[in-house]
Amino acid sequence: MPSQDSALTMLSLVWFTRDLRVQDHPALSLAAAGGRVLPVWIADPAEWARPEVSARHWGFLDDCLRGLRADLAELGQPLILRTGDPVEVLTRLQAKHGFLRLITHQETGSAWARARQQRVADWARGAGVEWVALAQGDGPVLPAPPLPMVVEGTGALPGLKALGLAEDRCPYRQPGGRAAGLQLLESYLSVRGQGYSPATATALGAERAGSRLSPYLAYGVLSPREVQAALAEARQRWRGNSDWSGALRALAAQLRARTQAQDALPLMPPGDTPATGPWADGQTGLPFIDATMRALAATGWLDARSRALLAAVGVHHLALNPSAVGLHLSRLCTDYDPAIHWRALQSVALGRIPDPVAMGQRLDPQGAFIRRWVPELARVPDAHLHAPWLWPRARKLLAGRYPEPVVDPATAGRAARAERTPVPRPLVTPRKRAPKGQMALDL
Structure with missing residues (x-):
């Protein structure tokens, strides 16, 4: 166990995946409580070569990472962007900085993503680095922690061609990023959700009145706990107002179902050819x-x-x-x-x-x-x-x-x-x- 003095100066690397926020981020909070932090996001070419992903995902992710970079810089430590196999990237960063802990959140995605995380965990043990994979957790929403500066080049995101992604025009795509997600959440719980019932909504009605928060939860720019906290406040605000009961019940049910799905075993879809015709x-x-x-x-x-x-x-x-x-x-x-x-x-x-x-x-x-x-x-x-x-x-x-x-x-x-x-x-x-x-x- 490190001493109290060494813990205060411990350098931890936080590996961001589908948790692109600084608020309510257990891994970032744990790392910051122990000392300095290297916040890292890795563009893994193997991930972007998979048949289920596309350039529109990259575009939404780009928006999210821009917001995360700005938020981390405001806390004192810019985001470090790297491209390559995660084990190779982490090996180079560990050789340069000698970080003692690697902290991330438990992977709840595909079987492929969980296997990649396990490969990184095996590397950490072999390299003598403490490996910590946290659940997103229950309890109160965590504030964004201040971060002491660590000198390291921030890097840049690769382009579509570098990742082998074909252009994918999506002219009416929702903007990514935390600011857009918070705006949608606030508008749903204050204006748009009034009178909404998923059971009776039309396709156009759902487009206008549904929360449309799913992409922001999928990339972790909003945490389920944050949405639950906002939902609890809305229940108090609209207590006794039947016009809001449908929207509030729908959001609560969907959050429960999302948690249940992510607690199940990982999947690996068979085949690699999307439908055509x-x-x-x-x-x-x-x-x-x-x-x-x-x-x-x-x-x-x-x-x-x-x-x-x-x-x-x-x-x-x-x-x-x-x-x-x-x-x-x-x-x-x-x-x-x-x-x-x-x-x-x-x-x-x-x-x-x-x-x-x-x-x-x-x-x-x-x-x-x-x-x-x-x-x-x-x-x-x-x-x-x-x-x-x-x-x-x-x-x-x-x-x-x-x-x-x-x-x-x-x-x-x-x-x-x-x-x-x-x-x-x-x-x-x-x-x-x-x-x-x-x-x-x-x-």
Whole structure:
């Protein structure tokens, strides 16, 4: 055990992964309590070569890291950015600075990410470095600690080409970073959530009134404890106001489900080929399905029920490989969190086979969502918007503009129910029952 004097000057390295904040950061607080801190984030090329990630994830992450860099600099110690294999990066930093502890948070992501963390833990033990992997924890929200300066070059983020990432235009992507997350949280609990009920919300209603906090929780710019604390304050503020009960209950339930999903065993999705073709291109001829795919491609976000329906049609009605469906959606979702995404896909693949036309009518009863994202259907009357192939003038007016459906949804649904092809077992190995019924905990 180090003496009290040596503990006050101990140098610890904090390895940031999906915890890109300084507030309520147990690893940073523990390190700062013992002395000086090297805060490090590593761009691992092997991680960005994986088929489930894309340049839109990198863009959101870039926003988050810019905010983290500014926050750490304000505390006294800038963020150190490095590119390479984490073991090699840490070996070089340890040889230069001789840090005694390596502190991080427990990995709750994919099996691949947990295996990488275990490899770093093995390196630390072999190098004589104390390895500490903390749970994010319960209790009060931790303040950001002051950090004494350590002289080390801050480095820079690599570009897309250096990581082998193709450009991925997402024109309406949510901005990343803590400031944007806090603004959304405050607006949801003070204005936008009033009267919101996920059970009855339309696709457009969820877009406007849902919290949309999932990407900020996925990258850890907000901690679940911070959101819980803000939720508790909102409950006191809106006590007795029935207009707020639905939104507050929804946020609490989603936070519980997120914790349950991240406590389960890690997953490794089989295969490495995302889905392609009409479903992936938003050209199935099923208007609401095409609208949801196009919206997701343009924004990086989709409400939970629409996302579940989109995945279900791919898996069941079009008989696409569940892993290929999951990989395509993971690349589009800015809130991609592997601990949640693959269990949610398993729930969809093993769950009820929906009627995409009936569900689309429930989620977009006025057709406004379809008209926004599928402008080819502008001349189709409202009565036929969800099933334009039943409109007598469809063949004449839509030929060459919008495709006929690639499957008859009713026939394909009956066939899928009759076959119920099992999902490949390697897709998921749950420790406890996964949360039901949603493609993603998109909040």
